[in-house]
Amino acid sequence: MTTATQYPWRRERSSRRRALGIGIVEIMIALTLGLVVIGALGQLYVGSVKSHQLSYNLAQLGESGRFAVDLLASELRMAGYLSCGGSSARVANALDGDDHWLYQTGAIDGYEGGVDSLPAELIGQVRANTDLLILRRASSDQAQSVVSDDPANAVMELGLDHGFQPGEILVISNPSCVQASIFQVTGLRNIGNPQAPSLFDAIEHDANVSLTPGNCSADLFGAYDCSTPEGAVPGSFSTGSMVGRFLVAAYYVSSDDPPTLVRQRLSVQNGQAAVVTDVLVRNVEDFQVLYGRDTDPDGSHSVDDYVTADQVTDWGQVVSVSFGLLVRSRDDGIRTEASAQAFPLPGRTVIAPADRHLRRSFGSVVALRNNLP
16 A cells, blocks of 8 residues: 555645645636625715715705795795785875885885895895895784774773884784874883783874884874875774784895805894794705786786886786795715706796806795785
């Protein structure tokens, strides 16, 4: 029998084979396979990130657009609401505001971008060639009922929990809905609770006080504004008349980067009427508005034409509004190619910049139900 002792050279060759290990070829193959796996994982990761980024920006576009449309549509439906006093009621405007847009009573105003001259305080704040929309109404929240009215002393008793402060601008309408009046609170008074002198249950509305804008008349009956004060007549609001806050807001796209849909609204600060700016939706690039007019006196209250703000000569004829917004994604680099795109908005077609933002247009048509008799 042959043994390893007889052939020692076989044992030596077998030992050499076990000691050779991994050669350069095996290493190169392993490295190549590793690079292939790493590359595949990298591609998978990049694709996953891009997919997540696309999904996020699409969701952001949809959410931003829907929120903006719902907000504007809701405010348009309420524009012109003056408690129960509608468009057929007499409106007395006691605010001495020199025809400032904050202190007017019309349900709606507008400015055509690139055509109309903007209010002085908004020049430079509105994105070029975009529109400005102004809406006015009475608040339907926290309205208070009149307990008693003393027009000779310009005092209204509302109750201890009325919550109004000096400087606030309010709307009052009588139960018969034939008179609506806008005025500024000039002070607070306690007339029915002498045992609690620090509590106030009444508001004052004097004329000629040092407030902004102040009241030009203490009389709240008639149909007038401060340019025609002779229309003011004495009168008393009966028990049950409703008092609420007067809401005024201007909506526009700011000239900031990123462009933003903002709202400037009437408020009160330190006992004076003031403007507060609210950021509503970022990355809104355009805002266009058309106004539906009922110009035919046939009593149908239907829209005869849609025009831009500079073509409206009587805002009382506006019974419908068509508006559109162009919203872009938060992130750049979403689209596969950088090219200009066209988006139709009311009254014009907007050419978007040649970048890689995602964009989408949103809009609605809303009837102004409070601008109808």
